Structure formats: structure tokens, C-alpha cells
Amino acid sequence: GENVEQHPSTLSVQEGDSAVIKCTYSDSASNYFPWYKQELGKGPQLIIDIRSNVGEKKDQRIAVTLNKTAKHFSLHITETQPEDSAVYFCAASGSRARGGNKLTFGTGTQLKVEL
Amino acid sequence: DSGVTQTPKHLITATGQRVTLRCSPRSGDLSVYWYQQSLDQGLQFLIQYYNGEERAKGNILERFSAQQFPDLHSELNLSSLELGDSALYFCASSFGVDGGGGELFFGEGSRLTVL
Numbered sequence: 001g002e003n004v005e006q007h008p009s010t011l012s013v014q015e016g017d018s019a020v021i022k023c024t025y026s027d028s029a030s031n032y033f034p035w036y037k038q039e040l041g042k043g044p045q046l047i048i049d050i051r052s053n054v055g056e057k058k059d060q061r062i063a064v065t066l067n068k069t070a071k072h073f074s075l076h077i078t079e080t081q082p083e084d085s086a087v088y089f090c091a092a093s094g095s096r097a098r099g100g101n102k103l104t105f106g107t108g109t110q111l112k113v114e115l
Numbered sequence: 116d117s118g119v120t121q122t123p124k125h126l127i128t129a130t131g132q133r134v135t136l137r138c139s140p141r142s143g144d145l146s147v148y149w150y151q152q153s154l155d156q157g158l159q160f161l162i163q164y165y166n167g168e169e170r171a172k173g174n175i176l177e178r179f180s181a182q183q184f185p186d187l188h189s190e191l192n193l194s195s196l197e198l199g200d201s202a203l204y205f206c207a208s209s210f211g212v213d214g215g216g217g218e219l220f221f222g223e224g225s226r227l228t229v230l
Contacts, residue, residue, distance in 0.1 A: 042223055043224055046218045091158075102163075105157055105160075106157065108157050
């Protein structure tokens with residue numbers, strides 16, 4: 001099955017700096033790569049996603065890049081703000097039997113933005 | 116608010132017991148997913164139902180079972196509980212059968228503590 005590795009597990013940056021979180025996946029058939037943000041006491045929430053036919057996608061201060069050859073994708077947050085502090089999860093959709101979804105998540109990155 | 120409702124929010128029980136977690140998906144969503152989140156394992160996919168039928172299965176233990184009812188709410192049953200089952204259990208929903216093509220909406224989770 002799909003295996004997603006995520007690094008780093010914790011990341012501390014100064015407000016205004018950039019943050020980068022990296023993930024690798026194992027299943028070459030995966031074609032959908034979302035990123036979720038989980039705030040304390042809440043469920044994960046989608047912040048951006050990318051499909052395998054696209055190399056990069058941006059949404060304001062957030063961008064995601066995908067390298068299918070290397071099976072690697074990254075989340076970039078620019079001009080970080082205190083409200084960006086949360087746990088971030090990358091994910092990849094693996095093989096789907098009977099049309100179902102088996103979204104596999106990475107282990108998460110605790111991002112702390114310090115004033 | 117994601118629109119996904121999970122009950123109970125907190126549950127404390129003893130080893131060997133059985134519990135039922137309940138999930139009401141977002142209005143109009145047909146797929147329900149269950150995930151287990153523990154400190155060292157991240158988000159682990161358990162099972163997906165679409166319109167009452169099981170569509171994808173992850174590493175769900177035989178002691179665990181789930182179902183989706185005609186009104187689309189879902190229940191996750193955990194039996195013969197062990198200390199290691201202590202975790203946060205998330206329900207998520209999506210409109211289509213293939214969550215790999217779109218956003219999953221997560222509830223706020225049910226925290227299970229097994230003593």
C-alpha cells in the first residue's frame with residue numbers, strides 16, 4: 001500500500017519567515033496530494049491540494065510543489081503569521097478498489113510561528 | 116464548522132469494554148470515512164462507506180466494525196478494548212465516492228481513553 005513520509009516533525013520559525021514541509025510517497029499510481037491543517041482541538045481542514053498533472057499550485061501565501069519523478073511534494077508558507085501555528089499533514093491517494101478512496105496521511109509537522 | 120458532527124466528544128472506559136462512536140456527515144455528503152489519530156501514528160485510515168456500502172478498507176482491526184445507515188449517519192463500533200486503542204477517532208465526509216478527487220470534511224473527533 002501507499003506510504004507517506006513527512007519531515008520535519010516539528011518546525012519553529014520567526015514571524016514573517018518562510019516555512020517548508022516535505023513529503024515523499026511510495027505509490028507511483030497516486031495522483032492526488034492534499035495538505036491539511038489541524039488546529040488544537042479541531043479536525044484537519046484542507047488548505048491546498050495538487051494533482052499529478054500539475055507541478056505547482058499557489059494560493060496567496062501557500063504553495064505546493066510536486067515532483068512525480070522523485071515522488072516528492074512540498075508545502076511552502078511565506079510571510080508566516082502566528083495563526084499559521086498548527087499541525088500540518090500531507091496526504092496521497094493510493095490505489096482505489098471499487099471506486100473507494102484510501103487517502104494516506106503523513107505523520108504531521110508541528111509548525112510554531114514565534115513572535 | 117465543517118458540518119460533520121461526532122458524538123461523544125470524550126469517552127472513558129475500561130479494557131475489555133465495547134463503545135460506539137457516532138458520526139453525522141455534512142448535509143448532502145454520501146461518503147463517510149473513519150480515521151484513528153494517535154500520538155505516534157498520525158492519521159490512520161480505517162474504513163470508508165459510500166451510500167451505505169463499504170468502499171475502502173484500511174488497517175482496521177477485526178475488533179472494530181462500522182456501518183452506514185440509510186440516513187447516511189455512521190457508527191464505529193470498538194469492542195474488546197485495549198489500552199492501545201486510546202486515541203482520537205475522526206469521522207470525515209465527502210460528496211463523492213472517490214475522496215481522492217476532492218476535499219474531506221472532518222469532524223472534531225471523539226477522544227477515547229481506555230483505562
